[in-house]
Amino acid sequence: MTNTKQLKITKLFRKGAAAKLPEDCDEVQEEIQQLEQKLKEKQDELFQLQRNSYRHKVSPPKKKPDTFIRPQKIVLNNSVENLRRSLELISMLSGTEVQSYVANDHCCIVFHLQHDSEFVVKHGLRIDMKSGVNEVSKSSLPLGFNLNAVMEDFDNVMMPDCLGAIRKALVAYYDRLDQYEALKKLVNIEATLFKIIDGSHIEVSFTAHSDMEPEDEQITVVLMLDYRVYDIRPKTITFKEMDLPEGAAEALKEQCTVFKRKPLRKAFKEAFITGIGPYKLTQQIGPRPKSPVRRPKRARAPRQQYNNDDTFRPEDCSEHSDDNASDN
Template identity: 65%
Template sequence: MPHLKKQLKITKLFRKGATNKHPEGCDELQEEVQKLEQKLQEKQNELFQIQRNNCRKKASFPKSKETPFVKPQKIVLTSSVETLKRNLELMSMLTGVEVQSYVADDHCCVVFHMQHEASSIVKHGLRIDMHSDGNEISKSTMPLGFNLKAVVEEFDKITRPRCLGAIRRALVAYYDRLQQYEALKELVRTEADLFKLLDGSHIEISFSAQSHEEEEDEHIQVTLMLDYRVYDIRPKTYCFKENELPEGVSEVLRQQCSVFKKKPLRKAFKEAFMNDVGPYRLVRQFGLRREEQQQKRPKRFRPNKNNYNNDDTFLPEDCTDQSDAEHYSE
């Protein structure tokens, strides 16, 4: 019986404990505990991911970082300078004008490259003083007699590209006129007298002419005068000395010389006064003799004694034998 009572007491105690209420504030503590457990779980997951990533990095080989390529400045500068030099050489070849040196407010040196037929390279230069607004030439190497003043006076500044181009064009015309003059001089070396100014702006051709329509006409002395401007390669005007010509002949010759404005000097003179295009032609005093000298003379026959068939040289012994044979036959 005592054991039964004790057992009953224990069950009563349990029943009493089951029916007891939790103290106040316990729910709040439970919520905080749950939150802390949740944060702990999150931190454990983060730690796991970090450890996992570290293991992956150790397993994979480290990748080398690609350094960006930096082009050396020296190579870039050298390439740019060489390209600029080639462009300048090309421009000087095409235009014939090269700025050799330039110093602001001091001077400017310009070189003109000539490209006509010559035995050597021809260049001409100007040194322009920049103190006077670029309109004063301190030094120049222009050819003899070249009228630089006539070209420059048309422009305000010599350093302008149009002015430099005009000087180059005048130089080309200058050499072209001289070449035409030399070609004509070679054509009529003995038949005509030639005179020109240094720059070839005025040329006089004196020669004897005769009308091929009437062979009995006397020779007339003709002096043809050609005038060129500084940029011209064909004569701007042409005329004759009137006091040397009979009446009416000057007009005929003027019409006959119209070809001088279309063709070079040598071709024009040859067509006008040597090809019988017009009524008057050049009297060639030594032309025939010179042509005969140019013809090939017949070669003097020289027998070849080594070949009997080609040898017709007179030999006295052969003649004697032949005469003796004829004498004996008679």
């Protein structure tokens, strides 16, 4: 009975080994092979990643510096600031600045003057353009400035040549006034000065004497200087000839030719004070007596309070030492 059971089990195993595989088994095998291939590829990728990570740890790559991009606001602010500085430089060099402009409405022009002054001097014009004709509606020109004399040569105030002529006339205006004040300081006692507001007409009244005549014989000279709107030197030099002796007017005119070449103060000084002309300013200003220069006081040594001073001084005890030495 035992043998029979053993034979049956063997048959069963043989039958199972000889049994045919199902048809889907080939497909499963192919799928398994594909999965194994993918697994191998993933393992290779993992190996490469691990290898690269170890390599980066050993020698980390250098980071490229990021390119700096300026913010647009900073760029615009710098551009505006540079433009403002350029405009200030142009206005300083040319002396003319367009402060505001609105098409078909108005234009404001500012003239900057660089003459010697304690304060910044500038003048402006507001030109009205609404009516189609450019007209000066408002201005801050100095007192007595003759704008009409400038505009006689121009039809349009907006032309650059016209604006340049206005500034040239302003420079001449202040230059004449400065020359007048300098002459006034020179002859504030010996002469009387008069001028109209813009300095285009100046009169200098003074007493003069001739080297060829006695000192008692003096004449009163009224020198008249006339300037045009652009002039810093007199256009015409004349004298009031009422009280002048015969031939004096011609001699004075010859003597005053220096006024055409030099500023008013230097010309008057050279013509009537230090020059070689026949007529001299009476009581002319020579070298003023210099006030005596006070010598600085020498610093006196402080008084010694011997009662309260315990400083050792060899000279104070030398005699006493000699006496002691002689006694010994």
